[in-house]
Amino acid sequence: MAIIGSIIKQMINVRAKIPSRRSVYKSQIRELRKLMLKAQFTSFGKKYEFNELVLLEDPIKIFQSKVPLHDYQIIFDGWWHRALKGEKDVCWPGKIKYFALSSGTADSSSKHIPVTKNLIKSIQKGTLKQILSTKHLNLSEKQYETEILFVGGSTNLSYNGTYFYGDLSGITTGTQPRWFQNFSLPGPNITAIATWEEKIQEIVLNAKKWDIGFICGVPAWIQILFERIIKHYNLKNIHDVWPNLAIYVHGGVAIHPYKKSIDSLCGKSIIYLDTYLASEGFIAFQERPNEHQAMKLLTDNKMFFEFIPFNDKYFDADGNLKPNATALNITQVELNTEYALVITNCAGAWRYLIGDTIKFTDLQRCEIIITGRTKHFLSLCGEHVSVDNMNQAIKLAAADLNIIINEYCVAGIPYEGMFAHHWYIGSDKKIDAELIAESIDTHLKNLNDDYITERKHALKNVIVTVLPNQTFIDFLASKNKLGGQSKFPRVIKGKHLNEWLAFLENNKTF
Known part of the structure; x- marks a missing residue:
């Protein structure tokens, strides 16, 4: 050999x-x-x-x-x-x-x-x-x-x-x-x-x-x-x-x-x-x-x-x-x-x-x-947040809080007559959702000029829900998409957001 x-x-x-x-x-x-x-x-x-x-x-x-x-x-x-x-x-x-x-x-x-x-x-x-x-x-x-x-x-x-x-x-x-x-x-x-x-x-x-x-x-x-x-x-x-x-x-x-x-x-x-x-x-x-x-x-x-x-x-x-x-x-x-x-x-x-x-x-x-x-991007009101922006913000937020975040997705939602970003974060440890939200928000402001502008106006809030990592895997399994080239979407919207919300409602683990 x-x-x-x-x-x-x-x-x-x-x-x-x-x-x-x-x-x-x-x-x-x-x-x-x-x-x-x-x-x-x-x-x-x-x-x-x-x-x-x-x-x-x-x-x-x-x-x-x-x-x-x-x-x-x-x-x-x-x-x-x-x-x-x-x-x-x-x-x-x-x-x-x-x-x-x-x-x-x-x-x-x-x-x-x-x-x-x-x-x-x-x-x-x-x-x-x-x-x-x-x-x-x-x-x-x-x-x-x-x-x-x-x-x-x-x-x-x-x-x-x-x-x-x-x-x-x-x-x-x-x-x-x-x-x-x-x-x-x-x-x-x-x-x-x-x-x-x-x-x-x-x-x-x-x-x-x-x-x-x-x-x-x-x-x-x-x-x-x-x-x-x-x-x-x-x-x-x-x-x-x-x-x-x-x-x-x-x-x-x-x-x-x-x-x-x-x-x-x-x-x-x-x-x-x-x-x-x-x-x-x-x-x-x-x-x-x-x-x-x-x-x-x-x-x-x-x-x-x-x-x-x-x-x-x-x-x-x-x-x-x-x-x-x-x-x-x-x-x-x-x-x-x-x-x-x-x-x-x-x-x-x-x-x-x-x-x-x-x-x-x-x-x-x-x-x-x-x-x-x-x-797969978020632009409810002109914030133009790309998946690359999201990945970078998650990486930096995880480093700030000394945690590991493998899976996540984001949805744009109506909020108090304006808009908000709702993040779903995967972690098997107990972590403070408000701290993660604050860290992600801070880093996105540094990464994206359009985002910081809209956070002063129409984008009113950043919300975080922490879920077990297995929840993301189980959702893929429910769609018959385990293994191979399958992966979880980072931005989720429309009927697929409704399916995700229904799945969370029927499989409450948080």
Whole structure:
């Protein structure tokens, strides 16, 4: 095994020395042209005359003028529903064999996102790029001899006679190349288990057999897994069973609310690496340690990116795109400006508004952070509080009070003829709700100028309700959204707020 670690280390170091020969913009032109060339004979490609666009030296402007922007409902109603019925050559050549159900947050009904062989290969390529990027971590040869544990969805996909469907992590794990399966766990028998509780129990029972050096998964489920293993074997920390665990690759939600809890379950420091893997593809990964945990956009991996400034000019109060919205290319973006991300991928998503908002932290490196969702923000009266603002305020408030806050959500509510923010905070310790409210309010005032303005006028109060952490998990369970890529929404509104309030009323624990 030592020779394997040595070979991998040498491969990574050699790969690190290969310079980039093309600019990011030229790379994006190349990716867009390849995507249109591949799809030119599909129904979508014929409608928008891709056969002519691919001949242009720089097709980006004409592509943007011809092809409209799409959100999920628009592209599904116009195109994807045909592929879902088994029609070939709709938005991408051939028949779509897989559809990923975007479990997403608990407040969203499942979307059917097309997954093609090309997309699966691009995800595998992105995974390999992230492995190669560990050159920045100066890991030992021995570290590359350890195993990788993926905590994700079931590979036992559902089939309706036309296509397979399930969690993206289940689709990608089930289609891993054989050489990679030799290094990855928990193995085909466990990954096929559909029930989250049964799957996690099997991982716990097998934990002592494995030499885990890398672990990947959504923070909430990784934390629960660590807690279960420690309890089952009566350990002090997770390193008592996995002494070589060094890298945690996370995604789906911000790590900040969970980091203190996960650190407390470890016997030594681990390296946290963020990743941006959506149902629509591998978008970005953290290439190097940095203060923002910013991720490098994969601009040369079968995906074309556009960016719409996330402001009142282009989006309405509910986060819907306005008709006059225009998108920018990679050379037109600015630092620290919030953008709604638009992608074109190798599975038939064309100028597709993915629903996430991002900011660039380094233009030269094309590094970004995820700031929230286009429809997950609070702006009852112009306060414009993003999920990133919320995460930062929670992190700082927890530090102020020396507590751990893993889960939370916020609702905007009417209050004394004006408005208020009602925070639901997860904690298993008795903590003062008024102190938390005061701390969160103070930090949001420091983080957001619009917030401090509205707190003087229409935003009259900040209310906090403290709940056991299990309440949030139980709500996910009631929606059949345990494990995989599921996570709790940070902003809850409309019918989903009513469901949450009804759940709390029927399951009073506070």
